[in-house]
């Protein structure tokens with residue numbers, strides 16, 4: 001795993017960041033703050049709750065400045081979530097479980113009750 005010091009993404013096996021093209025990458029340290037995901041305000045609150053329930057410490061940054069967000073309202077706002085590298089794998093799992101049905105087919109129960 002590599003960590004981009006510029007945009008704070010974690011990625012696998014590249015010598016430059018696939019997200020911003022920066023070559024300022026290094027091996028991630030446990031205390032590094034890593035970009036997790038970006039979610040609109042509705043999902044953002046749900047994700048915050050679940051991360052807290054799982055004991056994952058996270059940092060939320062709005063994509064708009066605080067003043068601007070108040071002006072345009074919460075609807076247009078989205079939050080970027082950052083977690084420490086220590087919690088990154090667990091947090092990724094939570095996100096993929098939580099949002100697995102968001103794009104593509106909804107997750108269906110495998111157990112069938114047909115006779």
Ligand SMILES: [Zn+2]
Nearest residue numbers: 004007017020
């Ligand atoms: Zn980057």
